[in-house]
Amino acid sequence: MISRKWFGALPALLCLAVAGCTSQPSPYKYTVVFSQCNNSEPYRAAQNNAMKKLWSEQPDVHLVVMDAQQDSVRQIAQIETAIRMKPQLLIVAPNERAPLTEVMKQAVEASIPVICMERDIVEPNYTSWIRVDNRAIGRMIGQFVVEALTKKYGEPRGNIVEIAGLKGVEAETNRKLGAHDIWDTYPKIKVVTESVANWSQSLAKDRMTEILSAVPQIDVVFGRSDPMAIGAYLAARERGRENEMIFVGIDGLSGPSGGISQVKEGLLAATCVYPLCVDKAVEIGSQILRDPGFKPDKIYTISSRLITPESAANSP
Amino acid sequence: MNTTFWKYLRHHGQPFIGLLLILILGTVLSPHATDGTIVFLSPGNLTDVLLQQSEIGIIALAMTFVIIGAGIDLSVGSVLALSACVSALFMMVWNPHGPLVVQVGLAIGAALAGGALIGALNGLVITRIHLQPFVMTLATMIGVRGFTKWLTGNVNVDLAFGANPSGRFAELFSSKPFAISLWIGLAIIAHLILTRTVYGRYLRAIGENERAAAYTGLPVAGVRLAAYVGCGALAALAGLIHAARSHQGNPNDGVGYELDAIAAVVIGGTALAGGRGSIIGTVTGTLVLGLLTNVLRLHMVDSNLELMIKAVIIIAAVWLQRRSTGVHGDL
Numbered sequence: 001m002i003s004r005k006w007f008g009a010l011p012a013l014l015c016l017a018v019a020g021c022t023s024q025p026s027p028y029k030y031t032v033v034f035s036q037c038n039n040s041e042p043y044r045a046a047q048n049n050a051m052k053k054l055w056s057e058q059p060d061v062h063l064v065v066m067d068a069q070q071d072s073v074r075q076i077a078q079i080e081t082a083i084r085m086k087p088q089l090l091i092v093a094p095n096e097r098a099p100l101t102e103v104m105k106q107a108v109e110a111s112i113p114v115i116c117m118e119r120d121i122v123e124p125n126y127t128s129w130i131r132v133d134n135r136a137i138g139r140m141i142g143q144f145v146v147e148a149l150t151k152k153y154g155e156p157r158g159n160i161v162e163i164a165g166l167k168g169v170e171a172e173t174n175r176k177l178g179a180h181d182i183w184d185t186y187p188k189i190k191v192v193t194e195s196v197a198n199w200s201q202s203l204a205k206d207r208m209t210e211i212l213s214a215v216p217q218i219d220v221v222f223g224r225s226d227p228m229a230i231g232a233y234l235a236a237r238e239r240g241r242e243n244e245m246i247f248v249g250i251d252g253l254s255g256p257s258g259g260i261s262q263v264k265e266g267l268l269a270a271t272c273v274y275p276l277c278v279d280k281a282v283e284i285g286s287q288i289l290r291d292p293g294f295k296p297d298k299i300y301t302i303s304s305r306l307i308t309p310e311s312a313a314n315s316p
Numbered sequence: 317m318n319t320t321f322w323k324y325l326r327h328h329g330q331p332f333i334g335l336l337l338i339l340i341l342g343t344v345l346s347p348h349a350t351d352g353t354i355v356f357l358s359p360g361n362l363t364d365v366l367l368q369q370s371e372i373g374i375i376a377l378a379m380t381f382v383i384i385g386a387g388i389d390l391s392v393g394s395v396l397a398l399s400a401c402v403s404a405l406f407m408m409v410w411n412p413h414g415p416l417v418v419q420v421g422l423a424i425g426a427a428l429a430g431g432a433l434i435g436a437l438n439g440l441v442i443t444r445i446h447l448q449p450f451v452m453t454l455a456t457m458i459g460v461r462g463f464t465k466w467l468t469g470n471v472n473v474d475l476a477f478g479a480n481p482s483g484r485f486a487e488l489f490s491s492k493p494f495a496i497s498l499w500i501g502l503a504i505i506a507h508l509i510l511t512r513t514v515y516g517r518y519l520r521a522i523g524e525n526e527r528a529a530a531y532t533g534l535p536v537a538g539v540r541l542a543a544y545v546g547c548g549a550l551a552a553l554a555g556l557i558h559a560a561r562s563h564q565g566n567p568n569d570g571v572g573y574e575l576d577a578i579a580a581v582v583i584g585g586t587a588l589a590g591g592r593g594s595i596i597g598t599v600t601g602t603l604v605l606g607l608l609t610n611v612l613r614l615h616m617v618d619s620n621l622e623l624m625i626k627a628v629i630i631i632a633a634v635w636l637q638r639r640s641t642g643v644h645g646d647l
Binding site for chain 1: 347349351355358360361364368470471472474475477486490558561562563564566569610613614616618619620
């Protein structure tokens with residue numbers, strides 16, 4: 001009976017073990033919480049790494065990264081708990097617009113400075129929003145596709161397949177709208193199908209495999225992120241159809257598995273750099289921490305650039 | 317009273333001791349907010365936990381009934397998503413105009429009716445065609461998920477903000493006083509049904525030995541059917557809180573919720589084989605899971621560790637159950 005009772009203590013002992021390992025007197029002056037929507041996407045991992053590196057240059061700052069694992073409810077709960085900790089700065093990369101709006105309001109109301117990164121929310125419940133103009137990015141890719149099709153057929157015509165990210169997210173909506181701003185002016189350019197793959201490379205591969213069975217002639221695959229474009233490429237390669245079409249994406253991460261390398265290797269015809277926004281977030285964030293008189297702008301827009309095989313040669 | 321209390325604690329005490337120790341250690345180890353207060357004990361934090369656990373808590377209440385009746389319901393996560401989407405669709409797409417009461421009332425009514433209907437389908441097939449509960453509810457889990465995705469075109473349906481009826485709905489159902497008192501109120505009702513009514517006695521008897529119960533003339537099919545209908549309806553109710561809290565109907569939400577609910581029930585000491593269990597245990601089990609997550613999050617522990625620790629606790633709880641029933645046969 002005694003052992004049974006002690007067994008009930010197991011959860012608490014586990015807590016003690018885990019929490020004990022992490023609770024030492026804080027040598028830090030500032031706590032910064034970064035609520036990341038999903039660590040498992042390469043773009044997000046690059047953000048986390050940049051965030052850790054830049055904040056580590058400020059030894060009095062303790063950075064905590066919370067991973068919501070692409071679950072808005074989990075992200076809400078994590079931010080609720082973070083608010084109780086009263087950090088000096090909260091940086092949020094929201095998973096979705098509507099779900100995160102209310103909890104970010106709670107953070108602002110608790111007098112915590114909030115920086116919203118790239119994705120927006122429904123109401124401006126943040127101190128600053130660091131945005132990238134996704135519609136402009138969509139237009140850049142749209143224009144590239146028009147030029148590529150013109151080169152292929154002598155006139156702007158062809159069949160396009162779109163692989164969409166998470167619906168309802170600003171990036172998905174505006175990247176699509178931007179590309180269609182361009183394509184809709186050319187009646188012979190047709191989007192034959194759009195499939196949703198929620199930013200996931202493996203889902204994109206599955207969706208593309210189905211599309212390849214259904215659509216006989218494809219000229220361009222527009223993945224709304226590089227991993228999804230690569231997923232589609234892998235599906236086409238399995239069918240031996242990868243040379244029939246070109247693949248374009250967005251993200252343009254550097255590094256050996258990033259989009260820029262994939263353009264260099266010829267897997268992607270082009271990608272657009274979607275800036276990590278981390279440099280700006282850390283720059284504004286540390287000013288908020290250290291300069292009580294600092295009044296940040298409500299919105300900062302970070303510019304982007306197109307990566308083609310020619311420009312990739314000059315990129316890191 | 318004292319002997320009864322100690323006897324109860326000896327037989328059912330394991331989750332309480334776990335809960336008590338988490339509370340004590342949570343307090344001792346709690347980080348202090350930058351203004352010096354003990355974060356863990358702050359009313360704001362504790363009510364955060366109650367709010368965050370209210371969805372699983374409500375589902376777990378109904379799951380307790382199903383499991384005591386020697387069944388299982390794997391479809392609750394899908395029903396939650398269906399309810400969230402149906403209510404959002406009613407307010408935003410199908411019936412976007414009209415007075416607040418009608419709009420919100422219809423959305424709530426349709427969501428709850430849908431949940432109860434799926435529960436009835438589960439119950440009927442299980443009791444009439446004698447399909448195993450695991451298989452039948454696995455099928456509805458898959459089918460209802462597909463139906464929800466088809467209904468929404470696999471696109472999230474966002475609720476509006478402000479004075480719009482859907483905004484008001486979200487405000488009410490996600491508010492702490494409403495969601496928490498709903499959970500507590502339902503827990504009290506469930507406890508009374510299980511311990512003070514004929515239905516509760518029948519359910520336990522059927523879960524303990526269905527054949528014997530049938531021979532003595534108990535309405536086996538009706539009692540089990542009611543448990544599944546209740547489970548569907550409460551999963552739908554949790555779906556309404558979910559829609560309000562996440563401010564949308566998302567056809568992909570609620571995956572794995574059935575396992576969280578079952579975990580809460582099991583940690584609370586309810587026997588998976590049926591026949592024995594308590595609502596107090598289930599509520600305690602739900603709180604153990606919620607507070608554990610909270611303590612770890614307050615310490616900024618990697619969220620993947622949460623899952624690993626949850627796993628260990630579930631194994632421990634089931635092992636303990638088997639051991640205690642094997643050795644004592646009286647738990």
